[in-house]
Amino acid sequence: MTLFTIDEVRKTFKNGEVEEEILKGINLSLKEGEITALVGASGSGKSTLLTIAAGLQPATYGQVLFEEQNLMTMSTEQVRKLRASKFGFVFQFAHLVPFLTVEEQLLLMLEVADSSLKKHEQKHEVNRLLQLVGMAHRMTAYPSSLSGGEKQRVAIARAIIHQPKVLFADEPTASLDSQRSKEIMLLLRELTKTLNITTLMVTHDEEMLAYADRIIKMSDGVVLPSAMY
C-alpha cells in the first residue's frame, strides 16, 4: 500500500544571480514495509529529495503527500508535529544528545512525540527496543563512552521508539566500517519488516543496496527510469 507520494517535486537554489535547479520534477511513491534506497553521484539531488520528503526544507514546486496530506501546504508547526510523531530519522552521524544516557535518549524521543504511554510503560518500551537493537546492556551509558556502531544502534532505536510510519535514513552507515555497516543495515531491514515501517534511505555505498527492496537511481536532479528496480 502506498503511504508516501512525491509528486512533480522541483527544487531551485539561488546562487548569487544564477538559479540552479537541483530537482527537476521528481515523481515517487513509497510503500509500507519497504526499504527504498536512493542512490546517485554527489550532487544528483538525492539528499535534497530526502530532506524535502522529511519536511526539513520546502520544495520550490510540487507536492509531498503523506496520508493524503500535502506537507508543502502545512504550517511549520504542523510539519514539526508530523516529524515528531510520524517520522523517524537516522543520519550519517548518530547525533545523540551528549548529556543524556542511552535510556534517556529514547525517553526524550517519546516525550517529543507526545507519547500516550505511562512512565513505567515508556521505560518498558525503551528496554524492549534497546534489547531489539542489542543495546540493553548499555542503557545507562553516555554517548561519549559508546563506539560508532553502538551510537548508530541507539540512533536507530531513537528513530523508531515512537513507532513512526516513515523512517528517513541519510547515509546511515557512512561513518561506520564495513562490518558495522552490514550489522546496521541488517538491523534496519529487520526493524522495517517487523514494525512495517516505510524506509527511505540515501546511500552511496553499493554494498548496502543488497538490503533495499527498491533502488532508485538519481542523476542530475532526475530519477533514471531504467534504474528503478
Place this chain on the structure above:
Amino acid sequence: MNLAWKEIKKNKVRFIILGSIIFLVSFLTFIISGLANGLSQDNAALIKDLPKGQFYMADDADGTFNLSRIDNDLQQKVMTKEKDAVAFSIQMGFLNDRDDKQQSVAFVTSTESTLFKNVHQGEVLLDSSLQDKGIQVGDTLTNNQYSGEFIVKGFVEQKKYSHAPVAYISEEAYHEMYRVNNKQLIYVPNKEPKEFKGLQAYSNKEFLNTIPSYSAEQLSLNMIIWFLVVISGMLFAIFFYMMNVQKIGLYGILKAIGLKTSKLFKMIWTQMAIITVISLFVSVSLSQLFNLVAPKGMPFTLTIATTTQLSIVFLIIGFIGATLSGIQIKKIEPLQAIQQGEA
C-alpha cells in the same frame, strides 16, 4: 524531561565556570555597593537617618548651608507653625582629648527635638567611633574656641557627618564657639514643602546633594556599580551566546526530530535561572558575612534590601542575556545541523 538540569549535571565544570563568573562579578558589585553605602553613611548618616521631610535654609545662602543664617524671628515663626520642626546647625571642628590629642568632629546643636540629641551646657554626646579611639564616658574634652570644658555624657551609634564623628553640644556652647546666635537650618519631618519668605525648601535627597563632596563621591561610586552591572550583563550574554553557539548542531538535531523551539528556550532560561540563583545566593551570603566581619574602620554598609535589588537586576540581565543568545536557536535550520556532522 528536565534537559536543563541533566545538561548541568553532566557538564558540571562548564556550568561551574559560568557560575563562578556570575558569582565574582555580583560579589564585586555587592562589595562596591557596600562601600558606596558605607561612604555615604560616613559622609551623611546624621542627615540620612532622618525621616523624609523638608530642610529649610536661608535663600541668600544659595544652597550652601554653611553660609545660611536663619533670622531668629523667622525661625520662631516657622517653629510656631510646624510643631515638629527643629532648628539646627553643623560646623566642623576639633576636640582635644585628655592626652591633648586633637579629634576631628562635626559639632551639632539643635533646638529641643527627638530627632537630634540635646545636651546641657558643658556636656557632649559623641559618635561611638570616638570610643574606639579611647575616649570614655566622663572624660573631659576641650576646644580652643570654647572657654569651658565638655564632659562626655555618652555615645551614639552611627552618627557621622562629612566622614567625621558627630559631637552633640548645647546651643550656648555652639554660640560661644562660632560667635553666632542663629541656626543654619530648620528641618520639618514628614511634610511637603511650604513657602516661607526668605527660606528655601529642600527634600532630603536635594539637601544631601548640597553637601560638598557628597554628590561627587556618590556619583563616582554609583557609576562604578552600574558599569559593573552593565559589564556583567554583557558577560552573561557573551557566555550564554558562546555556550549556545557550541550547541547549535545539537539544537538543530533536536529541532529535526521535532522538539519545540519553546522547549529549547525553556531549557536555556532554566539553566540561566539555576546558575544565576545559586551564584547570587553564594555572593549575597558572602557579602552579608563580610558586612558583619568588615573592619570597624572600613565604611561598609550593605543592607539586605540593596543586595535584593541588585540581585533582581542581575536576574533580569541574565534573562535578557540568555534570551538574546537564544535568538540564535530560533534561526537554526535543522538541515544545517544535520549536514554539519557530529557535534
